[in-house]
Amino acid sequence: MTILDTGIKIVRNVGRFTFGQGAVSGVKDLVASRRTDDHKHAVFLIDDYFQKITDTASSLGALPGDSVQFVGTVDEPTTQGIDALVAKLHGSGHDKPATVVGFGGGITLDTAKAVSNLLTNGGRAADYQGWDLVRVAGVHKIGVPTISGTGSEATRTCVMTNLDTGLKLGMNSDFTVFDHVVLDPSLTKSVPRNQYFYTGMDAYIHCIEALAGSYRNAIGDAYSRETVNLCRKVFLGDDMMNDELRSDLMVASYLGGCAIATSYVGVVHPFSAALSVVFGLHHCVANCIVLNAMQDFYPGAHAEFRKMIEKQKVTLPKNVCANLTDQLRTDLIAATIKHEKPLTNALGENFRATLTDARIISLFEKM
Ligand SMILES: [Fe+2]
Incomplete structure (x- = not known):
């Protein structure tokens, strides 16, 4: 067990x-x-x-x-x-x-x-x-x-x-x-572009995390793969908000929801949750800020994310972890490592060997 x-x-x-x-x-x-x-x-x-x-x-x-x-x-x-x-x-x-x-x-x-x-x-x-x-x-x-x-x-x-x-x-x-x-x-026609991008990326991030994890479910994987395919089509397309791509993203969101019901997320969501708890950032923008700093853990998805954000001319908040105090560092570490299930899914039960306090803080400092 x-x-x-x-x-x-x-x-x-x-x-x-x-x-x-x-x-x-x-x-x-x-x-x-x-x-x-x-x-x-x-x-x-x-x-x-x-x-x-x-x-x-x-x-x-x-x-x-x-x-x-x-x-x-x-x-x-x-x-x-x-x-x-x-x-x-x-x-x-x-x-x-x-x-x-x-x-x-x-x-x-x-x-x-x-x-x-x-x-x-x-x-x-x-x-x-x-x-x-x-x-x-x-x-x-x-x-x-x-x-x-x-x-x-x-x-x-x-x-x-x-x-x-x-x-x-x-x-x-x-x-x-x-x-x-x-x-x-x-x-979804009238959604502001940045918000449309951040929220849509939640589906992409759930699924790349699930597909990189150790806990797998064959049906969940199929949902995840198609969700990632649709997100690629949308965010690498010329205009992510045209009629066809808004329709595709709505399908991706639904399938992505079906996928996470049978899987766990990975390293991005725990860091994102910490940004939400400590700084009050909303879930979807926090996810994007984290993935932008996750080159080491998700090199392929990170490179693809950079292409998507440039193609869609979306901006991300910068330096959200500038000037961390000791108390904030402690809070960020605690709020990240409490998410044992996704971290175990991504890195194994001994995830703290990889995610030392110093490594966690150096990742936050890149955000
Ligand atoms: Fe999420």
Whole structure:
């Protein structure tokens, strides 16, 4: 039994999905089909970017009496934030909705998954951080990604940080998987270029890490290889945001999500998580900053990443670890090495022989 023998062998895919330009117009009918006399109202969790587009909720089928909540994206989800949202739905009588619709990026989709589980399981979000702790199925849920890359639309987890304990861990459960996902590439047209690149690279990075690891799953590998192929086509293409490539990246994101459900990441994600915890950098930009410094561990992917970022004329934040204090060095090391599973997957159980304190800091200093 090694540290890598966990519930990861259990695989559950999304119940149904709809794909194509304009697919979002079908959400209305999906929501309507879930309404019954006992469950009249629906809950819509919408990325707050769309607050300025006033007809977003109604275009998704929201009716008077439904609950429409905008999900902030400045900070990634916290268990406390999820609990507050669930309490609000209880307070307004929306605790038994016909369906929960998540419309947005990874933060919003993960929020929808967590809220759906809590409405039927009770208790608090922190009670379910871990593997297979959710007892009963959540409320029916529909996921509509508006940016491609994190794969949240396909996975059986929803990442949350408990602000009291600092634990960043999702509800890994079959019940966390969306019942229906609607993939419409027209939704990613207005994403800012840098953000589109950083988020899309999350899919690429997950899969190059999985394919370089020791823990392997033949089906996961197939998903990973195709995800990497599609990301190459997108990010080495002339314009990563043309109609065809936005469609390809949406497929890559979905397949990448299926891939990580059966594999582990590697060295990039632990360093990236440390940048998020210590400096508050968002997951996807932090990943890119880390890969940019990972020539020693992933020489092929690093060279390819450099080509992609130059081809798409994307900029990366620089010198994010300038002027480290002793305390920051200690915090960065601790926040990196706590990710034992991916580090073991990449470097073996004795990963600290390779990743000494000095080596970890010299890598951060390159970022
Ligand atoms: Fe990731």
